[in-house]
Amino acid sequence: MTTTTTGTTNPDGDGEGGGGGGGGSQPEGARPRSTAASVISVIGELLITAGLVLALFVVYSLWWTNVLADRHEAKESQQIRQQWDNQPPGTPARGLDTADGIGFLHVPAMGRNYEVLVKKGTSTKVLNEGVAGYYTKPTPSAMPWDTTGNFTLAAHRDGHGAKFHNINKIHTGDPIVFESKDTWYVYKVYKVLDQTSKYNVAVTDQVPKESGRTKPGRYITLTTCTPVYTSRYRYIVWGELVRTQKVDAQRTPPPELR
Amino acid sequence: MYGWIWRHLPGNAWMRALISLVMVLAVVYLLFQYVFPWAEPLLPFNDVTVDNGMAAVR
Numbered sequence: 001m002t003t004t005t006t007g008t009t010n011p012d013g014d015g016e017g018g019g020g021g022g023g024g025s026q027p028e029g030a031r032p033r034s035t036a037a038s039v040i041s042v043i044g045e046l047l048i049t050a051g052l053v054l055a056l057f058v059v060y061s062l063w064w065t066n067v068l069a070d071r072h073e074a075k076e077s078q079q080i081r082q083q084w085d086n087q088p089p090g091t092p093a094r095g096l097d098t099a100d101g102i103g104f105l106h107v108p109a110m111g112r113n114y115e116v117l118v119k120k121g122t123s124t125k126v127l128n129e130g131v132a133g134y135y136t137k138p139t140p141s142a143m144p145w146d147t148t149g150n151f152t153l154a155a156h157r158d159g160h161g162a163k164f165h166n167i168n169k170i171h172t173g174d175p176i177v178f179e180s181k182d183t184w185y186v187y188k189v190y191k192v193l194d195q196t197s198k199y200n201v202a203v204t205d206q207v208p209k210e211s212g213r214t215k216p217g218r219y220i221t222l223t224t225c226t227p228v229y230t231s232r233y234r235y236i237v238w239g240e241l242v243r244t245q246k247v248d249a250q251r252t253p254p255p256e257l258r
Numbered sequence: 259m260y261g262w263i264w265r266h267l268p269g270n271a272w273m274r275a276l277i278s279l280v281m282v283l284a285v286v287y288l289l290f291q292y293v294f295p296w297a298e299p300l301l302p303f304n305d306v307t308v309d310n311g312m313a314a315v316r
Contacts, residue, residue, distance in 0.1 A: 045259045056286065060294045061303065122307045124299055138309060154307045164306070201308045224306045231305040 061159045062229075069130025069161035076101060076129070077117045084181045102143070103180040105132055105153065106257050110166040118178070122154045130161025132222075139204045144178050144185040144241075148216040151178070152204040157224045157235075164224035167235055168194070175256035176220055176239050182247050184254045187220045187239035195226060195233045203236045211238040 033041075080101055101119040108114065119126055122133040132155040134141040142149020155163040170176075170189055178185040191211040196203060200210075203223065207216055218241035226235035245254050267274040 041261075042259045053289065056289055057294055057297070060290055061298065064290060065298075127306065135307070156306055158303075196308075198305065198308055203308055223308055229303065231302050234306075234308050 065128070065159040066130075066162055069128060069156075069159075073117055073130035073161055076131070077104070077115075080117065087181075101131065102134075103178055106177040106179060106253075107170060107174075108177075108257060109170040109174040110164075115179075116155065116161075116163045118153065127154065127156055128160045130163065131155070132163055135204055138201050139206070141204070142206060142218075144180065144218070144220075145183070146218070148206070148218060150204065150206045150208055150219040150221055152221040152223065154223045157226065158229055164222060164235075165228070167222060167224050167237060168226075170222075170237050175242075176222070176237075177254060177256055178220070179247070184245040184247060186242050186245065186254055186256055188242045189237055189239040191238040193236040193238075196236060198225075198231070198234050200234065203234070203238075208238055211236075213238075213240070217241070 101117045103118055104115045105118050106115050117131045119129070119131045119133055121136050126133045132153045134143075135152040135154065139150075139152065141152040144151050155161070157164055157167070170192065172189055172192060174189045176187040176189060178187070193203070193210070196210075202208070202210055204221055207213060208219060208221060211219075213219065220239045220241070222237040224235050225231040226233050264274060264278070267277050269277070
């Protein structure tokens with residue numbers, strides 16, 4: 001054991017060595033630390049360590065996963081936009097290659113220029129990429145271009161991009177726009193359910209009766225967890241299609257997004 | 259525990275501080291890269307979909 005050369009002296013040998021500064025080989029004649037004291041000191045250090053690890057986990061969940069997911073989503077979005085640009089006009093319009101995502105969701109109520117890539121599936125793996133996923137189970141989602149049906153989406157409220165973090169800012173009457181390669185689908189929110197059971201799969205029905213609609217139509221449903229930072233309940237936003245608009249050469253956004 | 263580690267690091271105080279820092283960073287890296295991604299799905303903080311209550315459905 002080397003002798004310490006730290007300037008700080010440790011007058012009584014049984015100091016806890018706070019922060020590791022003390023320690024050193026025990027000076028001659030110092031009281032040796034009792035076994036009990038050592039055990040307690042190790043337990044204390046382990047508890048402090050556990051606290052720090054938990055704090056780090058919060059940092060990880062609420063910040064680092066966002067960094068990773070945003071980076072991933074931005075890259076993928078860019079790829080899709082490039083792919084769209086490079087396809088000669090006349091190619092089958094919307095992505096049959098759904099692995100790459102089918103388009104972008106724009107929700108002005110969640111921020112100007114808010115857009116999120118929409119991909120297939122709502123598995124943890126998909127959603128952790130910082131995208132919104134459309135349901136494949138328990139009730140498969142309809143696509144916006146289907147003549148009737150419910151386009152059902154889920155995304156994270158916190159962490160992993162937190163794309164639906166501000167879902168509570170969406171109110172009845174707000175527009176939600178889905179952008180595919182060739183069409184803008186403009187929806188209007190008609191019902192918000194701010195808390196429901198996580199087992200309430202009926203909200204994603206093709207005709208979401210709980211929203212008050214009884215006839216088949218072209219609906220959109222956003223789901224995420226609530227309250228923030230927990231997964232106790234689900235937050236639901238329903239909209240229905242108002243109109244569609246062809247995408248022009250400049251991809252001029254519809255008036256709702258300007 | 260930490261005192262013990264500190265006493266067993268080589269070099270003078272600066273050297274030990276440097277080694278300690280590297281070790282702390284290594285631990286944080288391991289946590290962020292491997293431990294937290296493994297632990298996160300096991301914790302009930304981030305389920306956003308409606309399902310039938312079967313974990314397999316997620």
